Amino acid sequence: MKMTGAQMIAKALEKEGVEYVFGIPGGAVIPLFDALYDAPFKVVLTRHEQAACHAADGYARTSGKVGVCVATSGPGATNIMTGLANAHMDSVPLVVITGQVATGAIGTDAFQEADIYGCSLPLVKHSFLVRSIKELPSALKAAFIIASTRRPGPVLVDVPVDVQRAIGTFEYPEGVTFPGYDPTMPEETEGLKDAVAMLEKSERPVILAGGGCNNSSASKWLIELAKKADCPVATTLMGKGSFPETDPLALGMAGMHGTPQANMALTESDLILAIGTRFSDRTTGDRRAFAPKAKVIHIDIDAAELGKNIKAHLPIRCHAELALKTLFESMGDKKSEARKKWLSQIEDAKRKFPPEPTSNQGVDPREAIRVLRRLMGQEEHLVTEVGQHQMWAALHWKALMPRTFITSGGLGTMGFGIPAAIGVAFAHEGKPVTCLSGDGSFFMNMQELETCARYNLPVHIVVLNNCSLGMVRQWQELFWNERYASTCVPQACSIAEVAKTMGFKSWVVKENNDLESTLKEALEHHGPTLVECMVPTQEKVFPMVPPGGKIGNFLYPENK
Structure with missing residues (x-):
């Protein structure tokens, strides 16, 4: 089927099941917006390109689907940068399509030219600069595959305006082969048997659930495992929601502004089962003093995170859902007295540090x-x-x-x-x-x-x-x-x-x-x-771990 490059983009988005595209038109994407005018999905006009990227990000986080946004060249593309970095840090699947000056003008400092391909490289999972209409269908397919597989992330597709106007044959591939990247790389589950043995032997275990657990499938098995193992669950900020925080086993968020019981549990634990988290500095505090009594089982889909910030005694590259399901199915049902004592210590910490009472000065x-x-x-x-x-x-x-x-x-x-x-x-x-x-x-x-x-x-x-x-x-x-x-x-x-x-x-x-x-x-x-x-200006957030401090040593209204 013959069509313009812009029409190819619209058709590819349709084939990928895109529901919404967030963005703002501009000179280098007029052909694309003209093609989107007839698309079966909705184009949402925001008032700033950064906001368009954040809107696509919010859509992706809550739906689990790939978010899509569009911006023009030059300032439109550079306005997207914060949104790209934000999505990259939080592992959010986005496909971001930017317009670019015509291929013959690239490198001439043309009007509204910016090297968004080069600028974006540290902030995305991958970037494409499409230099011909023949490259366009495979680049678009690759963008959606890369954004949504293994550890998710944003992918940039930069399309010069002459490529959008060019006419070619549209053949959208079913799949794309990548040198050095296998979207279906088998997971390494061998270490899960050792993880089960360590968890059953532990007297003071804690599960630390990160953003990788924050979907319905992984959350289901996280809840089942915690209850079967009688194991308390702390979350990172990104993991909040993966475990119901009204459950007796819930510790709440850990880290700089974490709950006293979460930080205490991690500090006193003899085993941390960390799943889908990268051990950010806001979670660990002083990494040299983090969990000094604990062995660490670190499970993550991204091998680059294993041992990067905290040394793992047992690193396992595996998706959270598969790991949690396997651990649950392999665990025995026996409950130990030591585990009951551990849960009692945690309840003592909750009573010792109750939530701050309501203040009657202004709005609390x-x-x-x-x-x-x-x-x-x-x-x-x-x-x-x-x-x-x-x-x-x-x-x-x-x-x-x-x-x-x-x-x-x-x-x-x-x-x-x-x-x-x-x-x-x-x-x-x-x-x-x-x-x-x-x-x-x-x-x-x-x-x-x-x-x-x-x-x-x-x-x-x-x-x-x-x-x-x-x-x-x-x-x-x-x-x-x-x-x-x-x-x-x-x-x-x-x-x-x-x-x-x-x-x-x-x-x-x-x-x-x-x-x-x-x-x-x-x-x-x-x-x-x-x-x-x-709200009164003097209100402060407590607990708080001082910058660079140990998470077990936190400021609280009684000891600040």
Whole structure:
């Protein structure tokens, strides 16, 4: 079938089952957007290319499918870079298509030319620069295969405008062969027998579940294994939701702002079964002092992560779902007295460090999040921006199901939350999505309120406004002699009023007594809403491990 390169892209997206494409048109992608005009899937216009990438990212995280976004050449493509890096750090499958100047103009500093292929290389799983229409079908097929297989990640396809206009025969391949990359590489399960023996022998085991466990299949077997083995489960920030946090075996999140019981358990454990996590510094604290009494079984789909940050006594390259299912089926049912004693120690830690009580000065941020949890169904999605509110949510919003807590972990991208919530809203069309934000993050991509309003999305934004860049302000208070450099600046406008002018129904809450009724009204509204909660500037996130410290030594309201 003869068609233009642009039509080939649209046809390839259709064949891949793409539901939504997020993006903004520009000179170097006019042919592509013209082809997308007739596509059977929906093209979502955002107001910034970074937001388009974050929206595709949010869609991918919650759906498990490949997210797709499009940007023009030059500044359009460079605006995508933060979104690429964000998805790469959190292993999110994206295909990002950028326009490029004509092939004959590449390297001449043509108008809106940027070497996005070269710029993107450290930030993606793979990049393609398509120099002829003959290369285009296989490059597109390869992009979807690479993005979605083994450890997922973003793939860039840079397509010059003359390739989009060129006419050729479209033959979309069923598969593509890659030198050095096997999408179906067999997993190494031999070590799982040893893992079972170590787990059965252990007296103080802990499962550390990362983002690799955060899908329905892996989560199912994680729950089964934990209950069969009587083993407590801590999660990383990216693993939150993989194990129901109301379960007695749940320890909550571990790390810099982890729960006392999670950090204590990892510090005192004799065996850590780590699955689908890369042991980031925010999880481990001082790596030299991490889990000093424990042997480590590290299971991950990416062999490059095994032993990279924490030495593994038993490294196993395997997908989380297969590993957890195999471990469950191979484990015996015998419960040891030592294991019961271990669980009793953990319960003691929970009692010793209860959640902080509600403050009655302004709006208590922890109470706002607890009220949200009560009002939201267990399948409803909470998307966060980045900052103090994100860590309060990680501590106080109990995630009950996989892929329902959506946040930027590895890159910590302020401005991620609102566009990501747009992606989640499209993935679950008609169902409400709640976005928790701080005032600092809100102003990063606030133009996307117009996108929410234009599509009448049921995106409900709750802004914890402490009139500061709260996380940096907290560090300045605790570690920089209260020198609040550029963090406590009065705002020139009301966030609620800004939202109202952009098509949102909005409220301002100034005290705890008004939280429940206002949030309930906002969440029940069928269109976009925003609730601005006025939080005292001095509020801090605890527990907190000081930078570079041991996770067992944390600041808490009683010992800060």
